[in-house]
Amino acid sequence: MKLNDYINEKIDPLFQKGGKYEKLWSIYDSFHTFLFVPRHTAARKGVQVHDSVDSKRVIMMVILALVPAALVGMWNVGYQHDLALGINDGWFMQFLYGLVAFLPKVVVSYAVGLGIEMAVACMKREEVAEGFLATGLLIPMIVPVNTPLWMIAVATAFSVIFAKEIFGGTGMNIFNPALITRAFLFFAYPKAMSGDEVFVRTGSALCNSPIEGTAVVDGFSGATPLAAVADGTFDPVTYSTMDAFLGCIPGSIAETSTLAILLGACLLLVTRVASWRIMCSVFVGGALMSAIIAAFSENAPTVAQQLCLGGFAFAAVFMATDPVTGCRTNTGKYIYGLFIGVMAILIRMFNTGYPEGAMMAVLLGNACAPLIDYCVVNSNISKRAKRVNA
Amino acid sequence: MANVIKLKKGLNINLEGTPEEKFVNVKEAKKVTLVPDDIVMCTPKIVLKAGDAVKAGDEVFHDKQYPEIKFVSPVSGVLEEVVRGDRRKVLGIVISNDGKGTSAKLPVIDPKTATVDEIKQAMLDGGVWPFLTQRPYGVLANPSLQPRDIFVTALNTAPLAPNFDIIVKGQENDFQTGLAALAKLSKGKVYVGAAASTTIPAVNGVEKVTVEGPHPAGNVGVQINNFKPINKGEIVWTANAQDVIVIGRILNGKCDFSRIITIAGSEIVAPAYAKVQAGASLADILDGKVKHVEYKQRVINGDVLTGVATGLAGSLNFKGQTVTVIPEGDTTDEIFGWITPGLNRYSTSNTGLAGLFGLFKSKKWKLDARLKGGPRALIVSGDWERVFPMDIYPEHLYKAVLAYDIDKMEQLGIYEVLPEDFALCEFVDVSKNPVQQVIADGLVKLRKEME
Numbered sequence: 019m020k021l022n023d024y025i026n027e028k029i030d031p032l033f034q035k036g037g038k039y040e041k042l043w044s045i046y047d048s049f050h051t052f053l054f055v056p057r058h059t060a061a062r063k064g065v066q067v068h069d070s071v072d073s074k075r076v077i078m079m080v081i082l083a084l085v086p087a088a089l090v091g092m093w094n095v096g097y098q099h100d101l102a103l104g105i106n107d108g109w110f111m112q113f114l115y116g117l118v119a120f121l122p123k124v125v126v127s128y129a130v131g132l133g134i135e136m137a138v139a140c141m142k143r144e145e146v147a148e149g150f151l152a153t154g155l156l157i158p159m160i161v162p163v164n165t166p167l168w169m170i171a172v173a174t175a176f177s178v179i180f181a182k183e184i185f186g187g188t189g190m191n192i193f194n195p196a197l198i199t200r201a202f203l204f205f206a207y208p209k210a211m212s213g214d215e216v217f218v219r220t221g222s223a224l225c226n227s228p229i230e231g232t233a234v235v236d237g238f239s240g241a242t243p244l245a246a247v248a249d250g251t252f253d254p255v256t257y258s259t260m261d262a263f264l265g266c267i268p269g270s271i272a273e274t275s276t277l278a279i280l281l282g283a284c285l286l287l288v289t290r291v292a293s294w295r296i297m298c299s300v301f302v303g304g305a306l307m308s309a310i311i312a313a314f315s316e317n318a319p320t321v322a323q324q325l326c327l328g329g330f331a332f333a334a335v336f337m338a339t340d341p342v343t344g345c346r347t348n349t350g351k352y353i354y355g356l357f358i359g360v361m362a363i364l365i366r367m368f369n370t371g372y373p374e375g376a377m378m379a380v381l382l383g384n385a386c387a388p389l390i391d392y393c394v395v396n397s398n399i400s401k402r403a404k405r406v407n408a
Numbered sequence: 409m410a411n412v413i414k415l416k417k418g419l420n421i422n423l424e425g426t427p428e429e430k431f432v433n434v435k436e437a438k439k440v441t442l443v444p445d446d447i448v449m450c451t452p453k454i455v456l457k458a459g460d461a462v463k464a465g466d467e468v469f470h471d472k473q474y475p476e477i478k479f480v481s482p483v484s485g486v487l488e489e490v491v492r493g494d495r496r497k498v499l500g501i502v503i504s505n506d507g508k509g510t511s512a513k514l515p516v517i518d519p520k521t522a523t524v525d526e527i528k529q530a531m532l533d534g535g536v537w538p539f540l541t542q543r544p545y546g547v548l549a550n551p552s553l554q555p556r557d558i559f560v561t562a563l564n565t566a567p568l569a570p571n572f573d574i575i576v577k578g579q580e581n582d583f584q585t586g587l588a589a590l591a592k593l594s595k596g597k598v599y600v601g602a603a604a605s606t607t608i609p610a611v612n613g614v615e616k617v618t619v620e621g622p623h624p625a626g627n628v629g630v631q632i633n634n635f636k637p638i639n640k641g642e643i644v645w646t647a648n649a650q651d652v653i654v655i656g657r658i659l660n661g662k663c664d665f666s667r668i669i670t671i672a673g674s675e676i677v678a679p680a681y682a683k684v685q686a687g688a689s690l691a692d693i694l695d696g697k698v699k700h701v702e703y704k705q706r707v708i709n710g711d712v713l714t715g716v717a718t719g720l721a722g723s724l725n726f727k728g729q730t731v732t733v734i735p736e737g738d739t740t741d742e743i744f745g746w747i748t749p750g751l752n753r754y755s756t757s758n759t760g761l762a763g764l765f766g767l768f769k770s771k772k773w774k775l776d777a778r779l780k781g782g783p784r785a786l787i788v789s790g791d792w793e794r795v796f797p798m799d800i801y802p803e804h805l806y807k808a809v810l811a812y813d814i815d816k817m818e819q820l821g822i823y824e825v826l827p828e829d830f831a832l833c834e835f836v837d838v839s840k841n842p843v844q845q846v847i848a849d850g851l852v853k854l855r856k857e858m859e
Contacts, residue, residue: 022741051782055745059706059738059777064844065834066712067421067734071757072781073838074746076788079759145782189785189839289758293790346789346803395804399819406639 022054044139048146077148079291083282084155084272084336090265091272092116095163098218098268104235118223120271123158126167130174131157138183149188149195149342150178156196156336159272160329160377161203162216164226169210173202193384194343200377212373214240217268242268244328244366247319248373254312254319262326273332276325283335292339295351300334301325303359311367318367330362333376343384347394354390358383413601413634415621417797419756419832421567423712424674424774425732429574432671432680435695436507440483440687441491441500441723442468447538449547449852452479452498460487465512465535465663468501476551480535482665482686484510500723505685511663519588519659527589527659534658535665539651539727543629543644544823545855555645557636558594560587562602562649563619565626566711568672569730570681572649573607575668579653580609586656587611590647600649601631608649621797623713629829633798638824651727667728671697673712674774675705675733684724691720693731704736706777713831714844717777737776745780753780756836757791784839795832800824802833806843809850814857822854 032038033046051074060066096112096119131150139146157174181198182191204211218240221228243262246252261267265275273279286292308324325331338344338358345354358379365375372378444452452469456462462485467478481487483505491500517530528551531537540549540558549555562572576583591598591613598614610616617635624630628646638644647655650667657664665686672679676697684693690707698705708715709722711730716722724731745753750760754773757763762771786803796802800821808816827844834843 022743026741047782052746053743055740055742055778055780056782057738057740058779058782059736060717060779061842061845062717064842065831066706066708066715066717066732066777067423067775067835068779068781068840069757069836070745070750070753070755070780071759071763071836071838072745072840073784073787074781075750075757075759076838078746145784147784149787187785189787288764290790291759291788341789342787344789347801348790348793391804395801395820398799398801401799402637402639402819402821405637406641 025050025053041140044142044144044146045136048136048139051145073148076291077151079285079289080152080336081155083285083291084152084159086278086281087272087275087332088120088155088159089113090275090278091159092120094265094267094274095119095219095271096223097266098240099220099223102218102220102234102238102240103232115223116271119163119219120158122167122224123161123165123170123271124155126170127157127174128154130171131178134175134178134183135187138187144187147188149182153196153199157199160196160200160270160332162211162270163219164216165203165210169203169207170199173199173206176202189342191342192388193381194337194340197337197377197381197384201381204377212245214245216240217242217270240268242328242373243319243323244373247327247366248370250317252317252319254317254323257319257323259320259322259326262323267327270329273329276331279331279335286335286339292335293341293344293351295348296339296344296355297334299352299355300338300359300362303356304330304334304363305359307360307363311363324363324366328366328374329376330366333362333380334359337376337380338383343387345387345390345394347391350387350390350394353394354383354387357386357390411599411615411617411635413617413619413621413625413631415619415625415630415634415797417794418565418622418624419795419836420565420622420769421712421775421835422769422772423567424772425672425676425679425734426568426772427570427670427672427679427681429571430680432678432682432697434671434682434684434688435692437483437505437685437688437692439488439502439504439689440481440685441502441689442479442481442687443500443723443726444469444479444498446726447548448545448848449855450538452501454490454498454501456487458487458489461485462487462503463510463512464665465514467535468503469498471548474548474551476532477537477548478532478535479538480512484508503687514658514661514663516661517589517659519585519592522592524592527592530659531589531655534663536651536655536658539647539655541646543632543638543646543826545851546826547855549645550643553643554593554595556594556638556642557596558590558598558645558647559628559632560590560598560600560647560649560652561626561628561631562600562606562608563626564648564729565623566713566730567623568670568679568732569626569711570650570668570670572602574681575650576608576653579656582653582656582660582662583608583649584611584656585659586652586654587614589655589659590645590652594645599631599635601626601628601635624795624797624829624832627829629824629826630797633800633821633824637799640818640823648727648729650729667724669693669724669728670730672730673708673732673734675699675701675735686724686726686728688724689720690718690722690724690731693724694720694733698733701735703739706734706736708732708734712775713835714828735774735776737778740776740778742780757838779840781838781840783841786839786841788838791836791838792833795836796829798824798829802830806830806833806841806846809846812850812853814854817850817854822850826851
């Protein structure tokens with residue numbers, strides 16, 4: 019008996035109404051639909067054929083796009099560790115070190131988030147939406163490497179419940195759940211989210227316990243370049259923009275390599291999963307604001323530095339382009355992107371409380387997106403109204 | 409101003425089973441069934457009983473709201489049965505065809521000399537008034553009103569649908585009579601939307617509008633929106649070229665309701681055109697034309713975007729243009745749909761290679777009826793707009809209809825759309841929403857509220 023026949027005949031009935039495990043249907047369905055494309059056919063009335071694309075495929079593109087940034091990020095965790103301790107055990111060991119530091123975070127984020135989503139889906143007897151598959155990977159990628167796992171668990175739970183499920187689940191949320199997780203961590207545990215000690219792991223890979231016989235080198239500072247910008251010690255002339263572009267600077271796990279992020283951006287743009295309108299206008303907005311600030315201040319980073327440092331590129335490519343929380347009209351997308359780009363740099367440069375502004379800017383953008391869409395749609399409405407009066 | 413509409417947005421779904429430009433014979437219909445549900449929001453009042461003899465052109469039922477709008481029998485024979493469903497709703501009126509073709513005597517009307525009332529009366533009595541659709545809502549035209557304009561589409565862009573050029577060929581006279589009659593009924597003008605390459609002759613007193621672009625360029629609603637949009641309070645009547653021909657025939661005194669349709673789709677042995685009787689059973693129409701296969705097939709009364717899967721038990725829609733047969737696909741288990749390269753999966757989305765390389769345009773596709781995904785809330789934005797060539801925000805209008813916010817619906821252009829205009833949105837929708845059904849339900853509810 020072929021696997022699909024076996025599943026359809028023996029396993030499927032157990033989960034259907036009246037079956038032994040009918041309450042777990044949502045979970046069964048989510049696995050089954052990953053294995054096989056659903057068999058449901060079109061209703062009697064309406065469109066009789068459908069395009070093959072579905073939400074699973076779209077979300078999968080986001081996950082694929084995240085892979086380069088995740089890989090370079092993992093390597094960088096090990097690389098920064100080696101730099102701090104003044105050793106060099108090769109790129110492969112550095113990558114392994116990063117992998118061991120990164121994986122538990124992924125597991126925790128997925129376990130907590132998907133657990134809640136599946137439980138809610140079972141309660142509502144709905145299909146499990148795929149949105150969290152992207153969110154669950156984004157969360158560990160945007161936190162400092164030394165974030166304790168329990169904090170990730172608490173923040174993820176908070177975000178999935180209060181930023182997503184109470185609004186009605188994937189597609190209904192106002193704010194980007196991954197950024198809500200980050201913001202929750204930032205405000206609930208500020209010490210674990212900023213400072214010189216959170217972005218570089220100096221202890222063991224798994225739990226950062228001190229390794230005997232090692233010590234950080236003299237003059238080591240785990241501060242991110244943006245922290246230097248915030249306290250006024252940043253020097254744009256001597257600073258290597260190339261390091262920031264390639265991703266060998268301290269920072270949250272996967273935000274550091276602009277190059278890897280751009281690779282992901284290419285995939286998102288080619289597949290049209292992310293809106294080029296949003297992505298480009300965030301960069302344009304950020305560049306404009308950076309240029310203005312650089313023109314008036316000598317110590318300010320250059321435009322290229324601004325775009326490569328911190329989470330700006332990551333936010334532009336993966337966060338701002340979330341279609342659910344962003345603007346949904348094409349005109350609105352330009353405004354939304356520009357707004358985020360400008361705000362990210364503004365917050366970064368003028369609010370010393372927040373060394374990085376990308377997270378805040380996107381969340382602010384999320385809050386404004388419905389208003390921007392409202393204005394755009396209203397212009398269509400007033401055009402229609404004028405036609406009547408004419 | 410030259411009347412040209414150039415559309416870029418839209419999508420031609422390149423399906424297997426395109427009809428060849430030749431006619432095949434179809435078994436003469438032993439029975440025809442009139443289905444009141446073919447007309448949106450029509451409540452029938454049946455005037456005959458089972459067992460009554462009818463001639464072609466005799467009234468079978470009329471609309472309750474507008475009793476002057478008659479629906480007539482297309483054939484002569486005996487009214488066999490009135491099929492009723494829940495709460496005695498009329499599902500179909502079955503008339504057996506005696507094949508003699510005896511018909512009621514029809515007056516010959518010359519639209520050039522006849523008065524408006526004479527034309528109206530002839531159309532109402534002849535049973536061709538229902539071929540006019542009134543917008544907003546897409547309902548029976550109210551005979552006591554005069555529309556702002558009448559739009560006729562002579563361009564058929566729906567998948568596997570017949571080319572109106574072929575239909576009009578040889579029936580130019582009836583077509584002209586029909587158009588001339590419509591010209592009298594309209595307060596404004598009669599516009600005929602057709603492709604630049606059309607062979608349909610120009611008609612005096614009727615304005616031609618050249619329409620270019622992929623489907624839904626042929627949808628009359630799309631043409632109106634791009635040319636002369638409907639405002640709140642205005643009414644517009646629409647028809648398509650084939651229906652105008654039937655109107656013309658009746659006015660010329662010929663009681664003939666036959667239609668030229670395409671029998672198409674990947675499950676048809678030799679897809680082609682055929683002349684059939686309106687209301688003929690699909691089993692008769694498709695007799696001997698469907699491939700013999702082991703899997704289940706889906707028989708669609710209409711095209712794949714707007715049709716109804718009635719199966720062989722159905723009967724050709726009153727305004728039917730196409731009968732399509734495709735695989736049902738309900739026993740297909742396609743593995744790992746979310747990550748396969750997608751060379752062999754039809755998709756306009758660039759998330760698969762078929763979309764990325766443009767294979768969905770260059771290759772012919774055999775599509776089955778699967779949704780190929782689960783229903784979700786709207787996630788992706790911008791996809792609908794790519795296939796919706798109207799100055800309307802489809803998603804915002806859809807959401808207003810879902811919420812049944814009447815003010816918003818009006819403001820966003822509900823009066824300018826019919827479900828068919830959203831068909832491609834439903835087709836490309838990543839979240840697999842029943843878009844047409846939502847719009848259709850919203851329109852019904854809105855009309856009840858407004859009247």
